[in-house]
Amino acid sequence: xxxxxxxxxxxxxxxxxxxxxxxxxxxxxxxxxxxxFEPPRFFEAFLRGRSYLETPDIVARICGICPIAYQMSAVxxxxxxxxxxxxxxxxxxxxxxxxxxxxxxxALHVVMLHAPDFLGYPDGIRMARDHGDAVRNGLAxxxxxxxxxxxxxxxxxxxxxxxxxxxxRVSHPRELLPVAEILKRASELARDLVRWVxxxxxxxxxxxxEFVALRHPDEYPFNEGRLVxxxxxxxxxxxxxxxxxxRHVAHSTAxxxxxxxxxxxxxxxxxxxxxxxxxxxxxxxxxxxxAGLGPVCRNPFQSIIVRALEIVYACEEALRLxxxxxxxxxxxxxxxxxxxxxxxxxxxxxxxxxxxxxFEADGTIRTARIVPPTSQNQPxxxxxxxxxxxAFLDQPDETIRDRCEQSIRNYDPCISCSAHFLKLSVHRx
Amino acid sequence: MAExxxxxxxxxxxxxxxxxxxxxxxxxxxxxxxxxxxxxxNFPEASKAVEDGPYDLSLVEGxxxxxxxxxxxxxxxxxxxHLITIGACxxxxxxxxxxxxxxxxxxxxxxxxxxxxxxxxxxxxxxSAHVPVDFELRGCPINxxxxxxxxxxxxxxxxxAVAAHSVCVECKQRGTVCVMVQGxxxxxxxxxxxxxxxxPSFRRGCYGCYGPMETPNTAALAREWQALGAxxxxxxxxxxxxNAAAEPFLRESESHGD
Numbered sequence: 001x002x003x004x005x006x007x008x009x010x011x012x013x014x015x016x017x018x019x020x021x022x023x024x025x026x027x028x029x030x031x032x033x034x035x036x037f038e039p040p041r042f043f044e045a046f047l048r049g050r051s052y053l054e055t056p057d058i059v060a061r062i063c064g065i066c067p068i069a070y071q072m073s074a075v076x077x078x079x080x081x082x083x084x085x086x087x088x089x090x091x092x093x094x095x096x097x098x099x100x101x102x103x104x105x106x107a108l109h110v111v112m113l114h115a116p117d118f119l120g121y122p123d124g125i126r127m128a129r130d131h132g133d134a135v136r137n138g139l140a141x142x143x144x145x146x147x148x149x150x151x152x153x154x155x156x157x158x159x160x161x162x163x164x165x166x167x168x169r170v171s172h173p174r175e176l177l178p179v180a181e182i183l184k185r186a187s188e189l190a191r192d193l194v195r196w197v198x199x200x201x202x203x204x205x206x207x208x209x210e211f212v213a214l215r216h217p218d219e220y221p222f223n224e225g226r227l228v229x230x231x232x233x234x235x236x237x238x239x240x241x242x243x244x245x246x247r248h249v250a251h252s253t254a255x256x257x258x259x260x261x262x263x264x265x266x267x268x269x270x271x272x273x274x275x276x277x278x279x280x281x282x283x284x285x286x287x288x289x290x291a292g293l294g295p296v297c298r299n300p301f302q303s304i305i306v307r308a309l310e311i312v313y314a315c316e317e318a319l320r321l322x323x324x325x326x327x328x329x330x331x332x333x334x335x336x337x338x339x340x341x342x343x344x345x346x347x348x349x350x351x352x353x354x355x356x357x358x359f360e361a362d363g364t365i366r367t368a369r370i371v372p373p374t375s376q377n378q379p380x381x382x383x384x385x386x387x388x389x390x391a392f393l394d395q396p397d398e399t400i401r402d403r404c405e406q407s408i409r410n411y412d413p414c415i416s417c418s419a420h421f422l423k424l425s426v427h428r429x
Numbered sequence: 430m431a432e433x434x435x436x437x438x439x440x441x442x443x444x445x446x447x448x449x450x451x452x453x454x455x456x457x458x459x460x461x462x463x464x465x466x467x468x469x470x471n472f473p474e475a476s477k478a479v480e481d482g483p484y485d486l487s488l489v490e491g492x493x494x495x496x497x498x499x500x501x502x503x504x505x506x507x508x509x510x511h512l513i514t515i516g517a518c519x520x521x522x523x524x525x526x527x528x529x530x531x532x533x534x535x536x537x538x539x540x541x542x543x544x545x546x547x548x549x550x551x552x553x554x555x556x557s558a559h560v561p562v563d564f565e566l567r568g569c570p571i572n573x574x575x576x577x578x579x580x581x582x583x584x585x586x587x588x589x590a591v592a593a594h595s596v597c598v599e600c601k602q603r604g605t606v607c608v609m610v611q612g613x614x615x616x617x618x619x620x621x622x623x624x625x626x627x628x629p630s631f632r633r634g635c636y637g638c639y640g641p642m643e644t645p646n647t648a649a650l651a652r653e654w655q656a657l658g659a660x661x662x663x664x665x666x667x668x669x670x671x672n673a674a675a676e677p678f679l680r681e682s683e684s685h686g687d
Contacts, residue, residue: 039444039494040549045536046527049687051666057636061524061671064448064570108454112475123476125464135461143457154627156455157448157570158638161631168633248542255541331632405477414447 020404022389023427029393032385034378034408047368052078052164052337052359059355059370060158063414065108068101068149069348070370071162072223073355078164080238081342081359082335089328090166091223092321097152097162098222098346099318103145103186104156105349106269106307106314109412110197111138114304117406118200134196137189141311144186148318151179166332173325180322187315191287194308198291203403205391206298207384210259211271212376214347220279220313221272223346228275229265237345240354246371257376264379267351268411269306270297284313300384300410307349307412337363348373350412374413381411436485436584439471441505443491443498444525444553448570449516450474450490455573463577467584482508486583489562492518492525492553499550499559506560511583514556515576517569517671521640524569526553526674553674564589567621569638569671575623592622595642596635599626608634614654616667619645619677640672647681661685 023031043062050058059074060067072094079086086094111134112124121127128135146156152171153159161167212233214225228234233243244265246255259265277285277295285295291305337359344355351373358366388407392400440450454460454475463469470480487509493499506512514520522529528536533551537544556562566579566589575591582589592598596617600607608629609615615634617626621642628635641647651664659667668682 039498040537040540040547041444041494041525042528042533042536042540043524045539046524046531048539051663054666054670058524058670061446061448061569064446064451067446067448112454122478123472125461125469125476126478128461139457139460142455146455146457154631155570155624157451160628160633160636163633167631168628169631248546 020385020408021427022385022400022404024389024393027390027393029386029389032382032389034382034385044368044370047357047365050365052082052335052357052363052365055357055365056162056164057158057160062370062372064157065105065414066101066348066350066353067158068098068153068162069346069353070355071159072098072346073344073353073370074357075162075164075344076223076346077342077344077355077357078359079335079342080344081340081357082164082337082363083340084165084333084335086166086333089326090170090332092325093152093167093170094162095222096318096321096325097149097159099314099321100145100148100152102222102314102349103190103311103318104142104149105145105412106311107138107142107145107193109349109409110193110304110307110311111135111141114307114409114412115197115200117402117409118197118202118301118304134193137192141186141189141193144182144315147182148179151175163332165335166328166330168331170327170331171325172327176322176325180319183315183319183322187312187319190308190311190315194287194291194305194312197304197308200304202299202301203388203391205301205388207300207380207387209266209270209298209380210262210264211274212259212265212267212352213271213275214345214352215275216279218279220276220317221347227345227352229259230274231259231262233259237354238343240343240345240356240371244371244376246375255371255375256378257371258379264383265376266380267373267376268303269310269349270300270303271351272347273297273306273309280309280313281316284309284316287312300407303410303412335363337361350374350414351376372414374411377411377413381408381413384410435466435468437468437470437480437483438580439482439484439487439505439509440469440474441471441487441489441491442474443489443502443519443556444494445491445516445518445523447474447490449518449568450488452515452571452573452576453488456577459577463580467580483510484508485510486580487512488580489514489519489556490516492522492555493559494525494528494550494553495548496550497548502556502559511563512556512560513564513566513579513583514562515566516571517567517638517640518553519556520565520567521555521672522553522674524671524673527669528553529674530669555674566591567639568623572623572625593643594622595645596620596622596624596626596629596639598622599624600629602626603630605629608632609653609657612657614657614659614663614667616650618653619647619650636670637667637678638671640675641677645677647677648684651681651685662687
């Protein structure tokens with residue numbers, strides 16, 4: 001049979017640049033390679049020789065969509081290295097600003113980037129011609145998350161207030177009260193969003209993922225917890241290297257992470273949800289049931305429902321934190337640098353973001369390692385692409401391409417943290 | 430009545446974090462109205478409906494760090510009536526320009542197990558080093574209100590009203606007490622306005638993410654920093670961040686030891 005090649009010039013609505021090569025033989029996709037061309041920016045190299053004090057501002061620049069995730073993993077790693085712990089209202093404020101990032105990032109992805117796939121529009125703006133209220137409500141949700149970040153962090157993108165040990169300045173309760181009013185409405189909008197996305201047509205597709213997420217004794221995870229999986233991993237974050245390894249493959253500038261003993265794994269909303277369903281408040285569990293989800297969801301296309309549920313959770317959690325807020329006496333805890341190694345791992349909207357730093361006695365970084373969520377998901381994305389493309393091989397190339405693009409968007413990949421131009425090549429032999 | 434032809438907008442990404450183009454999507458209240466008056470013809474982060482050029486206005490995010498991107502920016506320029514850079518990466522090379530001070534081979538080896546798979550240039554350079562640029566909007570990240578002003582100005586055929594004074598003026602405008610007089614080193618006196626003086630309002634010194642203002646006296650500021658107890662290495666680090674390759678910051682960083 002002749003070899004056939006389809007070229008797709010753009011992978012739209014993804015942050016970054018990539019291409020997809022599919023090898024097809026005897027009616028099956030035998031290989032799917034997502035090639036990422038995002039130009040490397042070498043953060044782990046130029047962090048060497050910088051001060052721990054500069055680190056939250058520098059690592060924020062890895063990703064304009066989830067800067068808080070990078071800041072939080074960094075400050076936890078720094079405090080871990082220097083033997084400090086941040087508790088009480090400072091800890092609550094960190095959780096609160098993270099709620100803001102989940103709301104803005106998830107709302108952007110669910111409404112403006114992912115929903116158009118299901119309803120057959122090229123983008124959220126054109127979708128607004130027929131679904132005006134849904135898009136306007138989605139933008140209102142996104143704005144609510146951004147407002148929370150702006151009040152606590154100074155600005156939506158690369159906020160300035162996070163520092164090792166806490167914050168530069170803590171908010172006055174009167175600054176938070178207007179945000180609480182916005183969040184009450186946002187929580188209602190988010191519930192409507194769950195019900196709306198639950199009506200979308202979902203392909204009958206499931207995958208037997210190894211889910212990996214943080215798990216905390218009593219909270220749905222943001223900043224802290226043990227690293228767990230549904231196949232028996234349960235380790236301290238400092239033992240990440242015992243269970244996982246990063247591989248450098250020729251076709252991508254993003255390193256690929258795998259579970260050493262097994263291979264591909266999944267991080268992000270589906271993993272968090274499956275491993276922490278019992279940590280969700282009962283009304284949100286009930287809403288999940290109403291949306292047709294059990295305690296575990298293995299259909300990656302339904303990740304859009306889980307993201308919407310997490311927006312509801314983040315709004316409710318933010319309201320709870322604001323209601324219990326009393327300004328702490330000090331905006332940060334004092335830190336004393338020392339020769340040390342520290343680990344931080346937090347739940348970025350798209351999955352765990354793991355950091356490790358070695359410090360010199362004065363707090364200068366000797367080495368830095370940062371494992372972003374998308375590089376961890378890349379082997380799972382490739383496995384999904386092979387399976388999805390196989391299921392659609394009898395369809396026109398245009399359909400295969402659209403389904404592959406949609407499959408990639410299921411992961412909300414932030415390929416700039418490690419891609420927009422997907423060149424799809426299907427090699428049929 | 431025939432519909433008036435809307436100007437065509439394109440948004441391009443080079444080496445960057447996506448934060449500056451996200452600023453356009455962060456205009457939650459204005460986005461749908463904006464899409465009514467301009468044709469968002471090419472914005473891959475937001476849409477898979479990508480239309481061919483030419484474009485009336487191109488917004489360019491990111492710096493040039495690969496041979497492929499050095500070619501790509503030329504084709505962007507050829508298709509664009511006006512080309513505006515958005516943010517510190519596109520305007521001065523961004524944080525990734527820290528490679529300009531090192532051997533990029535060392536950088537590759539520090540991050541990647543198989544350096545032979547990585548193709549990159551030795552430097553991160555701004556768009557203006559490769560093609561003519563009609564306007565440069567500063568900031569890491571840009572201010573979305575300024576972005577809307579720049580888009581409106583170019584569509585109306587006027588220069589954007591973007592002040593070139595220092596962050597100090599913005600502190601005075603918002604009534605923030607100077608953090609330097611309280612003993613906190615601050616880059617505000619030499620940093621281009623535009624952010625709204627956010628850092629001092631959070632009781633920290635400005636860290637220069639909007640790059641140098643017009644005619645900054647960086648040497649005088651460095652002396653003030655020393656008087657406040659900053660070590661040479663602190664001063665060198667401060668000038669060597671998100672706008673490290675901007676000429677006044679580059680020169681000042683070189684006069685302080687590591």
